[in-house]
Amino acid sequence: MARRRVAIAELSHETNSFSSVPVDLAFVERCGIVRGPAVIEQARDTATVLAGFIDAAAEVELELVPLLSVWITPAGKVTREAYETLLAVLLTGIERAQPLDGVLLALHGAMVAEHVSDGDGELLRRLRALIGSRVPIVAVLDLHANISPLMVQQVDLLLGYHTYPHVDQREQGQQAGRLLGRLLRGEIRPTTVLVKPPMLPTSQRMTSDRPPMRLLFDRARAMEHDPRVLDVTVAGGFPPADVPEAGLSIVVTTDNDPAPAQQLADELAALAWELRHGFLGGVATWEEAAATIRAMIRGSLVLVDIADNPWSGGPGDSVELLRFLLQQQARPAALALVRDPEVVAHCRQAGVRATVDVVLGGKTDSLHGPPLRVRGRVRLLSDGRYINAGPMHAGVTADLGRTAVLAIEGIAVLVTERAESPIDLNVFRSHGIEPTEQRILALKGKGHFRAAFEPIAEQVVLVKGPGITGSDLTRLPFRNIRRPIWPLDLA
Template sequence: MTDKTVLVGNFAHETNTFVTSKTGRDLFKERREYFGDEIPKKLQGTNTQVGGVIDVAENNSVELIHTVAATATPSGLVEADIYEFYCEQILDGVREHAADLDGVMLCLHGAMVPEGLDDGEGPLISSVREIIGEEVPIAVTLDLHGNITDEMVSKSDVLIGFESYPHTDMADTGRTGMRELIRTIQSDIDPVSHIERPPVLAMGPKQNTREGPMADVMAKAREYEERDNIVKVSVFPGFHQADIPSMGWSIPVIADSNSDAAREVSRELAEYIWDRREDFVSDYPEPPEAVAEAKRLAADLDPDDGFVLMADVGDNPGGGGAADGTTVLREMIDQELTNAGFAIVRDPETVAQCVDAGVGERTNVNLGGKTDDFHGDPIADLNVYVKAVTDGEFRNTGPMGTGGENHLGRTVLIECGQDDGVSVIMTENRMQPLDAEIWRHVGIQPERLNVLVVKSTNHYRADYEPMCSTNIPINSIGLVAMDPRKYEFERIPRPQFPLDKMTDEMYPNW
């Protein structure tokens, strides 16, 4: 295929509606904000959706028109004017080039909630459709944690989600979306879709696609794609930190010219998830129990065993957490762990204090717990040793987001606790420490630690699990609590398991 033109827009945000602060342009600039010709220079060859789109376009002689690539670390509602600003970057490009476009590729998230709306993606897709009409196909790629609306499905021709959590397949998803868009442009397929929503909410760690029930669900999805007429089966367990009507599990299926085939597969997979609903709920240790177990295991480690890995799930900045929660770190200090690491604590005030003190100096700080009342109190009058100061700039080297830039702001490595045995990475900006390069850029080889804690839910698994001996997700407090039963929902569909008592008879019988 030659001489085809596709416009690309990338605008992504995972919105935690329980976070009271809003998301402005500064948070997008902090994470990723590129425009026009700058985009391929920054994202080509990276494990991102746009990186994958560029790969396929080059291999198929498709001209790409880049508009914007904007992503912010998950946080509160996107400010209305900022939502409009980024949407207009895409829509202005569509208007300018509408007569020349053979297709539109939108790399979005699926769980964006702007001020005044419940759905950030559906209206954007509809606006693109309004400009280009029904004949020009639209492909949309989304994060696995999208809360998928009917508008997203009906206004796009191809809608595809990540298949892995940790999201190591971002570029692969971009490639798949672009390939299916090209096939639609060439009339090789005539995509039709159907979506079902089983009333099940999965706990955060249970959404891990590498093992357990989620791995089984993904395997079933791939099996269904072997059926005649089935183009793609996407699985979205949803993002339960959003109190909106579309929150929850969704199964959109694309078929080639056969809506009955799409409906049949979507319903079968939804029923399979419903039948496995109990497998998506479990018990996980609270901070005191988890830290005590880590200390016990670390005492028996052999040099080649790998560290004990723990996840401070409740304060995961990758789900909107403040990243300054102290409950787990306080336990590590109180239980006198040594040769241990903790990432991260976002605390600009303490970062500034430590920078002023200087590398090699000691100072007393009030660490963390400054953002809100949901993540624990500050650790008061903590004596720390300032080990290193960096500019917080590094690129991911692990399997998720490989090659992507990180901008932590000023970053300080401190040592504290028993014999200065706990090393803590403090930052000015929030970021999920999913890539182990965050340790190396402050001078620590993570493999040499006995215990390592990261504020993450599942993404950390991709880079850290190959180095660890044991992995312990912690049921810690915070606005990204792993258990949906800890939230007070007012607007989601009910009943939902496990929020409500449900029987087999309560699920739709087709």
């Protein structure tokens, strides 16, 4: 049998509807738009879904047609121009690549454009309209996808990650490629059921190694032992995407057998509902965090502000963590990161070893605390690029834009041009800061940091800063989510 021609593409954005930072074309270009053969060159041997597609292609003998790879840092809504431009690149590429035998896609599943609330569903609808019903589409979605009926209708099969932090992206890409191989050989006929219990959990307690998520995943994996079952996906969802599909999703795909798909999906939805209270809490107040630090005799603490998490669409320029650290005694401490291009420019002008007086952070909006006037010494200037050691995103190049490390009263503060979540030890090591030597490592994040930082921390404390990515959903003025929904309306 001749090798089957399969187009591959990645188009990933997690949209925070409450972010004041629109994702326009310049924003997307800054994140990087990779086209053609470079898609494979860049992704090969990285811990990504695309790398998994490449693995599977070798295994099941697919001829890959690489079209596009765009991973857009989470932020606000995608502008009409950016959305239509990206879809045009993808769909024109598909058109030119015809005849195709299949399509493999790496999507997020929580993209919102200013004119399209279900960005991923609409993408899949247009793709299906273009290639027709006979060419199979298999898509891999993020664990934080807000899966919609439209997405499920338009694909032959979709599957999500099984981990948070997302350390199995490559495995799921590979699994998607294998399932496409079986589809192309006519071995399976997927039937899919989507069930969405009325739940809008926040993700600070969605990590896959502890309850409640671990219990849901354990049950899902057990269900996959049933020979009729092709895939069971539990997606926790992304609440600050203010759309009807926001929230938890259960997707069960069986081989030409809808009844057990429905039964298993209903069972998992009921289990999720039963476990719902386990998704709440787990976040300290500043006072509680201060008490933890006072009680530390030795050892190290990883302190995480979850409300300004760049990878949930936070602007990254809150200085509340720094304001807090300046009031504590524990040193040495290091903070990643504060996005402030003005301060980076100022530090570059002043030069390494110069002392600067700056007004730092708090400039994007009024939701993440006011700026902070500080005096610091410029310790280091960098291009802000480094390669992740992993486990999550191992081999992937991170790009913070130009950066400066400011030493402020014994605290090393990483100031950047771009907002990305610090998920890897190399965010510090590439800036001359040894993370294992700090008493406090202050981060902005939610769950991904755990993959690299939990092994080196004696304690981890999540803390409630002000911001649009926190655990208190009553702070967000929702207009479009399904109501009633837990935990806002239902107990």
